[in-house]
Amino acid sequence: MPTLSRRDLFRGTAAVGASALLKPGVARATAPSAANLVTQVNGERVDTPIGDHETALELVRERLGLTGSKEACGHGACGACTMLVDGVPQVSCIQPASHLHGKQVVTIEGLHHATDPRPAGGPGHPPHGIAPPPSPSLEALHPLQRAFLAEDALQCGYCTPGFVVEASAFHDAWRGAHPVGEGPTRAEVAAALSGHLCRCGAYEGIFRAVQGSCKGDFDAVIPGEPPRIDGLEKVTGHARYTVDVSLPGMKEAVFVRSPCGGAKVAQIDDSAARKVPGVHGILHLADSGATLRHAGQPIAIVVADDRTTARTAARLVRVSVNRGPVACDIASALAPGAPLVYPNRGKTEISSEMTVIPTAWNLNERGPLRTDIGLAPGRAQRAVEAPSVDGVWTTQAQCHTALEPHACVAQWEGESVTVWASTQMVVGLAEELADRLRLPASQVRVLAPYVGGAFGAKAAWDAHVGFVVDAARQLDVPLRYVPDRHEELLLGGYRPPQELKVAVAVNAAGELDGVRMEVRGDSGVAVGANVGGIMRLRYPGAPKFLSDYDVLTHAPAARPFRGPGGPPGYFALEGAIDQIAADRGVSPISIRRPWDREPAFRRLYDWAEGLPEAGRYAEVGRDTGRFRDGVGVATAAWYHFVAPGIEVLLKADSSGFHVSTASQDMGNGTRTTLAQAVEDALGVPRARVSVRVGDSRDVPGPMSAGSRTTVSVRPAVFDAARELTAAMLDFAVSTWGLTEAVVAPGGVQHATGFATWASIVDAGGSFSAVGRRRVDPAGWAIPLAIGGSAIGKHSSAALQVSLVRVDTWLGRVQVLKVWAGFAVGRVHSPVIARSQAIGGVIQSLGYALHEERRLDAKTGALLTHTLEDYHLPGMAESPEIDVHFDDVPIPGVAAEGIGLSEVTTCGGGASIANAIFRATGWRPMALPARPDRVLAGLKTRVTV
Amino acid sequence: MIHFPLSPSDAVTLHAQGRATLRAGGTDVVDRARNGLLVGDVIDLRDVQPDAMFGGVSSTAGLGVPPSLSIGALTRIAALDVPALDAWPGLREAARTLATPQVRAMATVGGGLLQANRCWYFRHPDLRADCHKAGGATCAARSGDALRHALFDVGPCISVHPSTLGCALLAYDATFTVLEAAGLRDAGTVEALFGSGADPTRDNQLPDGAVLYAVHVDTGAGDRSAYGRATGRTWAEWPLVEATVRVGPAGVVIAAGGVAPVPVRLRVAEQALGSGASAGEAIHRECASRQLLAQSAYKVDLLAGLVQALLDRADRRSL
Incomplete structure (x- = not known):
């Protein structure tokens, strides 16, 4: 087997000999144990040898090709792999396959009605790459599945099969014991589904779906289209994600990774690993002497028949390293004598969506980066010499940890490669790959069929994709790599920890005289943490001094996380303002009102003052006793980002209407947005529109990041529709000799009647048009696009009111209710927009209260390496969330609206922290507000 | 290699032969x-036909004799959430609270008691090389990050024991039966x-070669009791601290988890409560009698709050 160094990668110089070692025909299963497993899966008999440590999940996914059950955590903590065993929901990732012996197993594929004429995807359907089995009809679905569809109880859909399987059993048991019309409480549903996690935060819809179906509301098919056009594939387990791609002869990759940071490779000995049967190759990715800045850096890639074998072999690769000291947080990295992350400066990784501007670099600190040009920073500095409030806020690393990891599959055919990847940027990834491989663009194709969540973590180049693509070529095999949860939590991206020194001055007249924010961000080995660039948006007109520093540490690179810079920045800024309002005894709404001249914020303030808890906004510490309630208010603003020039292809022929673009749907609803846009532009029902995304070969679409997908593709669809309808009009006129013919909604109005688009395509016409996202009528705020992103005029606005209950004995904070108002102009798909908004609110709740990555300070290794240690909000953490859209068109902006995703998560942490202060009189200055911090805080009651 | 013995005696014979791990729910x-983390063979109990003692729950409550309870080690946790356990509410509550519904449907009582700790160093492939419990x-x-670790410094390892059932059984003075080669x-x-x-070096002191067969609760039926835990989230989280309190004729019993490498009885606190101290005072006296670890000192207040809450809850319970 060849031993390759990193230098050889992408050069193709060391591939000789690899293919000779392949063993064609070797089964992908592990060695059989003495006795075969005999079981029933979805009603069909299975009789198969199984491996010693094979899990029930591996059995159904890899042997039976039933890929609806998902692995997400691998520890039984998230429930994505739940299946029914003798009717009882059980997690399958920690269930020995042998325990299914003699049992009746039902997976998501077998849940719908057995009489459905179409195949249930039972055993015998071989694993395959792209084409999913057909989904069952709505009539054949379990009522709970129909409820999930109707209530839009999902986004990316990756956790959905597990939720659906568990909730269907709950539903069936409930129905057996309760009359029609009687449903469970939220608490009962939360307890029943406490073994499930949804990173998108679809919990509100799940509550409605389970409660409604238990009452019998979904026993029959609900008329009308489900709000999300790819929902059916998701609730049936038929949606195929990158992790589900399985190709003939495909091998699995596992990485050998650095155990620590601050080290150098001394020696790599893979001799024992190479002897493991089923290992096809081990490629070295780091040479002796290579620098290992952070834990998890790739050292070697092991390719084997299956993951278990690869993992076993990887464990046998002996890597000795020379360890040095590490600095894994801001304080350690800035301490005198701290080990330097980049002793020779050099090139860092970039964690920002924005272009990183050169600046000073001193030891581990890079900066300042000033983002206050034109904001009178000098005046702000002078004003805060007598601050109304002055404090240091700190935040933690929040991991994106999408439930589908950063998986990829590479398949070479000659000098062309196809890469399936869980990515937010099929186009960007294809371009990057072509560049690195020095191949023409036509020879690189990237597919992202379904994407199981991303949140910003999958919008950048991933080194492992390059290694997998290269290993696939070197070893001449299709190759899949699915990171485990440990790798995902360590390397998959995180919101950088920040230390924010904030001073705010409000004068006696209530005017905002100045804001000073000096912020340090820890993006690990990367740079690009930036809060000031976001903070300059809020309270326009107020003098601001905004200065950011990157602090380099021996941690993996951060990644932009939904609203990068927003959540920490608003936590500090809105906390400071809340404190000033409290100190002055005024409502947090009334103190802000004079600082906002935009009508959108004024309307949000009016809305907030009409809410049920409005009378309590100014209260602090009303309750005594164990449980204390408080209401917190915070606001946020976000940019109007657009991907200018992106294209959408619209076709119409006798088979229907087809829209495609090389974008992707990671749960944000790109497919639905496109179909809705076609419906709105052409006046044809959404059901007649087929949508294709997730293929880099289509016309170039937007990266799904920066809240810009909808605002980019929708105007492009309208642009295409103008050309398409003109052509259809011409065709109709010439075919039928129409007179006085004009384009109208749904077809062509002419002198003697109306010809529908459908009748025109049925007459044999075949049309296509490419539409583009053009500049907004009002133009851009900055006259050029940076990194494929233009900044439009106007910004989005958010206001979140949170009612919390603090348990002063156990230090626990429960969010009871949230009212979240968003002004983003026109909302074109209200149901999925609401789902996305709720997801943003729940992610901010996790940020405020539960989520926290922790690294070992001595080695930089990840301590919170499972979803048992890294705490995502669950069903019971999800409060009732009322979403209010200020649905007022924004003039001068195409589609009359601006992006939604990021602004929904920016102010929530601040709102909850402010509510804790209002409840207790103690202001959380550090996130998350863990029980130990709450208890300590309650003892001090120190406010800033 | 995985063995599938057909009877308890086959299992114990295999187990006595050497280094193997018993697997029930898995x-x-x-x-x-x-x-x-697993070394050696696995003895899987899938095919074992358990007798009533090994695989069942039997309660004599309501039969006119002093109520007692026997729980087989092969009993699934979910099978404890049944009316037969109503005379021991702290135990039933514990069984209903731990882990997740899917895990409770698979995991057994024996496995719950004998599971390995979840210390984030012990469970980390690159951090456990020198860990006591991994042979180091x-x-x-x-000397590292022990935010969620033990409060009481009782030995070189400061992990916390993960067994919620262990905490509950301690509060009921439970006993256990083992199957050994000799019977x-x-x-x-x-x-x-x-x-x-x-x-x-170990999470429990089960005799080598023995198979945990059953646990027995012969006291405490009808006592007011409650189980609870302090966590950041509502469900599905390893507790920062957990406790079972039982208020009986002989006084208050408190067992706590999340504070030491094993579930522990808080006897100093029990005595203090018996002499009229408040929960807070009692816990502070308990803690004053012990060597505490600095990083988790917040658990003192947490434990005090939890015990107070559980005493309140037990008090409200009419039996």
Whole structure:
């Protein structure tokens, strides 16, 4: 087997000999144990040898090709792999396959009605790459599945099969014991589904779906289209994600990774690993002497028949390293004598969506980066010499940890490669790959069929994709790599920890005289943490001094996380303002009102003052006793980002209407947005529109990041529709000799009647048009696009009111209710927009209260390496969330609206922290507000 | 290699032969196998036909004799959430609270008591090389990040024991039976099964070669009791601290988890409560009598709050 160094990668110089070692025909299963497993899966008999440590999940996914059950955590903590065993929901990732012996197993594929004429995807359907089995009809679905569809109880859909399987059993048991019309409480549903996690935060819809179906509301098919056009594939387990791609002869990759940071490779000995049967190759990715800045850096890639074998072999690769000291947080990295992350400066990784501007670099600190040009920073500095409030806020690393990891599959055919990847940027990834491989663009194709969540973590180049693509070529095999949860939590991206020194001055007249924010961000080995660039948006007109520093540490690179810079920045800024309002005894709404001249914020303030808890906004510490309630208010603003020039292809022929673009749907609803846009532009029902995304070969679409997908593709669809309808009009006129013919909604109005688009395509016409996202009528705020992103005029606005209950004995904070108002102009798909908004609110709740990555300070290794240690909000953490859209068109902006995703998560942490202060009189200055911090805080009651 | 013995005696014969791990529900053993923590063979109890003692729950409550409870080690946790346990509400509550519904449907009582700890150093492939419980000689958590670790410094290892059932059984003075090559034997109290926590190499003190067969609760039926835990989230989280309190004719019993490498009885606090101290005072006296670890000192207040809350809840309970 060849031993390759990193230098050889992408050069193709060391591939000789690899293919000779392949063993064609070797089964992908592990060695059989003495006795075969005999079981029933979805009603069909299975009789198969199984491996010693094979899990029930591996059995159904890899042997039976039933890929609806998902692995997400691998520890039984998230429930994505739940299946029914003798009717009882059980997690399958920690269930020995042998325990299914003699049992009746039902997976998501077998849940719908057995009489459905179409195949249930039972055993015998071989694993395959792209084409999913057909989904069952709505009539054949379990009522709970129909409820999930109707209530839009999902986004990316990756956790959905597990939720659906568990909730269907709950539903069936409930129905057996309760009359029609009687449903469970939220608490009962939360307890029943406490073994499930949804990173998108679809919990509100799940509550409605389970409660409604238990009452019998979904026993029959609900008329009308489900709000999300790819929902059916998701609730049936038929949606195929990158992790589900399985190709003939495909091998699995596992990485050998650095155990620590601050080290150098001394020696790599893979001799024992190479002897493991089923290992096809081990490629070295780091040479002796290579620098290992952070834990998890790739050292070697092991390719084997299956993951278990690869993992076993990887464990046998002996890597000795020379360890040095590490600095894994801001304080350690800035301490005198701290080990330097980049002793020779050099090139860092970039964690920002924005272009990183050169600046000073001193030891581990890079900066300042000033983002206050034109904001009178000098005046702000002078004003805060007598601050109304002055404090240091700190935040933690929040991991994106999408439930589908950063998986990829590479398949070479000659000098062309196809890469399936869980990515937010099929186009960007294809371009990057072509560049690195020095191949023409036509020879690189990237597919992202379904994407199981991303949140910003999958919008950048991933080194492992390059290694997998290269290993696939070197070893001449299709190759899949699915990171485990440990790798995902360590390397998959995180919101950088920040230390924010904030001073705010409000004068006696209530005017905002100045804001000073000096912020340090820890993006690990990367740079690009930036809060000031976001903070300059809020309270326009107020003098601001905004200065950011990157602090380099021996941690993996951060990644932009939904609203990068927003959540920490608003936590500090809105906390400071809340404190000033409290100190002055005024409502947090009334103190802000004079600082906002935009009508959108004024309307949000009016809305907030009409809410049920409005009378309590100014209260602090009303309750005594164990449980204390408080209401917190915070606001946020976000940019109007657009991907200018992106294209959408619209076709119409006798088979229907087809829209495609090389974008992707990671749960944000790109497919639905496109179909809705076609419906709105052409006046044809959404059901007649087929949508294709997730293929880099289509016309170039937007990266799904920066809240810009909808605002980019929708105007492009309208642009295409103008050309398409003109052509259809011409065709109709010439075919039928129409007179006085004009384009109208749904077809062509002419002198003697109306010809529908459908009748025109049925007459044999075949049309296509490419539409583009053009500049907004009002133009851009900055006259050029940076990194494929233009900044439009106007910004989005958010206001979140949170009612919390603090348990002063156990230090626990429960969010009871949230009212979240968003002004983003026109909302074109209200149901999925609401789902996305709720997801943003729940992610901010996790940020405020539960989520926290922790690294070992001595080695930089990840301590919170499972979803048992890294705490995502669950069903019971999800409060009732009322979403209010200020649905007022924004003039001068195409589609009359601006992006939604990021602004929904920016102010929530601040709102909850402010509510804790209002409840207790103690202001959380550090996130998350863990029980130990709450208890300590309650003892001090120190406010800033 | 995985063995599938057909009877308890076959299982114990295999087990006595050497270094093998017993597997029942598998929820921890599968995870450890993947993690590289499992050494040697696995003896899987899938095909074992348990007798009523090994595989069942039997209660004499309501039969006119002093109520007692016997729970087989092969009983699934979910099978404890049944009316037969109503005379021991702290135990039933514990069984209803731990882990998740899917895990409770698979995991057994024996596995719950004998599972390995979840210390984030012990479970980390790159951090456990020198860990006491992985064959090493130090505790990385002690000089590292021990935010969620033990409060009481009772031995070289400062992990916390993960068994919620252990915490509950301690509060009921439960005993246990083992099956050994020589046959069944009553092996003492569940408190002794765990030991003091001073031994850093093991999560329990089950005799080598023995199979945990059943646990028995002969006291406390009808006592007011409650189980609870302090966590950041509502469900599905390893507790920062957990406790079971039982208020009986002989006084208050408190067993706590999340504070030591084993579940522990808080006898100083029990005595203090007996002499009229408040929960807060009692816990502070308990803690004053022990050596505490600095990083988790917040658990003192947490434990005080939890015990107060549980006493309140037990008090409201009419039986």
